[in-house]
Amino acid sequence: xxxxxxxxxxxxxxxxxxxxxxxxxxxxxxxxxxxxxxxxxxxxxxxxxxxxxxxxxxxxxxxxxxxxxxxxxxxxxxxxxxxxxxxxxxxxxxxxxxxxxxxxxxxxxxxxxxxxxxxxxxxxxxxxxxxxxxxxxxxxxxxxxxxxxxxxxxxxxxxxxxxxxxxxxxxxxxxxxxxxxxxxxxxxxxxxxxxxxxxxxxxxxxxxxxxxxxxxxxxxxxxxxxxxxxxxxxxxxxxxxxxxxxxxxxxxxx
Numbered sequence: 001x002x003x004x005x006x007x008x009x010x011x012x013x014x015x016x017x018x019x020x021x022x023x024x025x026x027x028x029x030x031x032x033x034x035x036x037x038x039x040x041x042x043x044x045x046x047x048x049x050x051x052x053x054x055x056x057x058x059x060x061x062x063x064x065x066x067x068x069x070x071x072x073x074x075x076x077x078x079x080x081x082x083x084x085x086x087x088x089x090x091x092x093x094x095x096x097x098x099x100x101x102x103x104x105x106x107x108x109x110x111x112x113x114x115x116x117x118x119x120x121x122x123x124x125x126x127x128x129x130x131x132x133x134x135x136x137x138x139x140x141x142x143x144x145x146x147x148x149x150x151x152x153x154x155x156x157x158x159x160x161x162x163x164x165x166x167x168x169x170x171x172x173x174x175x176x177x178x179x180x181x182x183x184x185x186x187x188x189x190x191x192x193x194x195x196x197x198x199x200x201x202x203x204x205x206x207x208x209x210x211x212x213x214x215x216x217x218x219x220x221x222x223x224x225x226x227x228x229x230x231x232x233x234x235x236x237x238x239x240x241x242x243x244x245x246x247x248x249x250x251x252x253x254x
Contacts, residue, residue: 033097041091041104045084048113052081055121064131065124069186073124076189080117087111112190116201120185123208127178130215134175137222141167144229151236160232163225170225174218181208181215 056077059070087103094100108114144164148157185208191197 045088058125062128064128127182130178134171163228167222167225170218170222174215177211177215181211184208
């Protein structure tokens with residue numbers, strides 16, 4: 001009987017040992033998963049913070065943005081960086097795989113750094129650039145008008161005047177398009193998982209990009225007009241040279 005009891009104990013011991021080994025492997029696999037997920041999360045968060053820092057620098061360099069608009073954008077950028085830093089702290093301390101996975105997913109699903117904040121900042125920066133160029137071109141228009149006023153009466157300046165009229169229209173439209181794009185995106189905030197807000201944000205960004213594209217095309221057209229104006233002045237200068245006759249030189253007396 002003793003032998004029977006002793007023999008029957010071996011399977012129980014084997015099962016217990018196998019169960020212990022299985023639990024150890026599960027624990028090791030779980031820890032490996034946690035380490036891997038934390039590494040991925042830290043990398044993605046660092047990438048986003050770097051992008052936000054770059055955007056923050058661009059924001060401070062903007063010239064045409066109102067102080068209130070610039071401050072709002074700067075506060076939004078800083079808020080997102082604070083949130084990401086807090087999230088990193090939480091993720092680095094997570095010990096439950098399910099919780100960790102949810103936190104990692106929130107990096108892309110909730111905070112929308114690349115889906116909203118970065119595109120928003122790019123649109124604002126481009127609009128600011130457009131408005132700066134518009135101001136510079138308007139200053140050039142004034143120079144052209146001053147030069148026109150110095151030409152002799154009767155000089156044919158019709159081609160230059162036509163180009164100036166087109167420039168005025170193009171610059172006015174570029175300014176309107178850029179200002180409207182700014183208004184559309186300046187108040188947008190991350191959707192934090194709200195599908196309706198995410199859709200609205202996407203539509204606003206799409207429409208603002210379209211307006212920025214139109215503004216950029218206006219700027220390009222205005223630049224071509226300035227080229228035509230230069231050609232016009234060159235033609236006037238050439239015509240003036242060809243019509244001016246040098247004074248006759250009397251022959252030497254014999």
